[in-house]
Amino acid sequence: MASGNLLHQWFPTAERPLIISAPMFTVANGALAAAVTKAGGLGMVPAGMDPTATSPHLAALDEQLTIARQILTNSSSAGVDGSPVPLPIGVGFLTLLASAEAYRANVLPIVRKHRPAFVWLFGSDPADYEPLVGLFHEAGAEWGIKVFVQVGTVEAARQAVRCGADVVVAQGSDAGGHQFAAAASVVTLVPEIVDALRGETEFRDRKVAVVAAGGIVDGRGVAAALALGADAVAMGTRFMTCPESDSSPFVRKAILSTSDGGATTTRSSVNDAIMGYPTWSKLYAGRTILHPGLDDIANGVPIEQVHKSFVEAVAEGDETRMITFAGTGVGLANKSQPAGEIVHEVRAEALAVIANLKGNL
Structure with a gap:
């Protein structure tokens, strides 16, 4: 497994360490995603789980991607052939009701229209992602779309890479929201996944990056995730109280x-x-x-x-x-801040932690 600077080659607007806002359904939106990307992270828009022709989830996705493009690049931005430039954000799909034909007919036109830099898949049996990964790679080949697959076990990570995933999101059990029922924390999950994908002969020539998720709330968590072998982190709970989010007042x-x-x-x-x-x-x-x-x-x-x-x-x-999905790091999310401010603050904290550790060793 080759990783290293892969994410920064693929996503040149991103700064290090890379912070990704999770594609939280009913919470994230185009404005939040754009704010995270503008701050040097990678923002995400949720696509929900309904891929049918009349899906309100897909209608909302189209709307929110339009909003994100207007904020990030101005809607008139286009390539030399008149097509929109790739949009430096991702789209998160809950694949519980996945049908390759429904995705081909109803999802791919939206993807081609907006050209997101990556998609993030979660909700299927890990062995069943290959058709969807292939569809997205084919649809986004022109602009080099990447496919993330969220997993909660080492074997699921192997299966995701076998299905063609470019990025494995290793989600530990401290995460809020939906996750693998049987999972370890990122402290053991991330290094074991990294070791498997780098050390096993099957994966040594694959270009795959690993993103850590679950319980990461501040710069200390980011620094720890990098030390565990992750190439980047995804954060959810802390972004739920952003003014840009669609969280309900009771959730905040x-x-x-x-x-x-x-x-x-x-x-x-x-x-x-x-x-x-x-x-x-x-x-x-x-x-x-x-x-x-x-x-x-x-x-x-x-x-x-x-x-x-x-x-x-x-x-x-x-x-x-009411039911509020949140991770174990909820106690560290103790103030509401704009999304971009969170990204800048967490990145600066992480760099300070790393520098301090270097100085003390």
């Missing part, structure tokens, strides 16, 4: 008021069922801030009743039963 309040994330967040496979959204397979779980629905389940209340209570709370505006 919950994140900013929660600390000691190891004790105040938990991973569970029942959150989607509580919300009436049981789409994810048993391969995945979700980390949330503790909420009454989980207590109900633990006390034997039937899931149907817990779901009913959740729906009633939503209708009544009762925030006490």
Whole structure:
């Protein structure tokens, strides 16, 4: 596995260390993505999970990519052949309902129209990504589109690379939101994935980069991830309170008021069922801030009743039963800042940590 400066060759607008904002569905948008990229990171727009012709998710994607281009390059920017220049942001697809034909018919036209620099896939069985990876590589060959695949185990990383992934996102168990139900933290996951992709004969000639995700909130986490062998990091929870984000007020309040994330967040496979959204397979779980629905389940209340209570709370505006996905680093996300400011601050912190370590050794 050759990595090194790959990400900076592929994404020349990015600064080191590279910080990527996660493609958080219902939270990230074109304005947030553009702000992160303008600050020298890589921003992402979520595409949701519905690839059908009438999908509201794809309609929103088209809109948000247009917004991002207007902010970043002016909508009139074009190449010598009149086509739009590649857009230095990514698009995150939740592939739970993936159909290669639906993606070909309904997703690829949007990708060709906006030319994002990369796409990020998550939600399928890791062995099933090959058709989608091939579709995106074919559609974006003209501008060199790259494909990220998010994984939570070493074997899933191997499978992603076999399917053609350019970048493996090694998501540790400290992450907020959906993740592998069986996963280690980045402290062991990242170096084991790096060792596998660099040391095993099958992958030695592959150009693959590794991005660390899960529990990384500040510059100390970035420096640690780089020491573990990652080429870049992805951050989610801290960006949820940005003024540019689409987070609900109760989500912002919950994140900013929660600390000691190891004790105040938990991973569970029942959150989607509580919300009436049981789409994810048993391969995945979700980390949330503790909420009454989980207590109900633990006390034997039937899931149907817990779901009913959740729906009633939503209708009544009762925030006490709302569900907030967040990582264990939530206690380090203690103030709302513009997205670009976060990128600059975290990068400066990371460089300072690295310099300090050099000076002390």
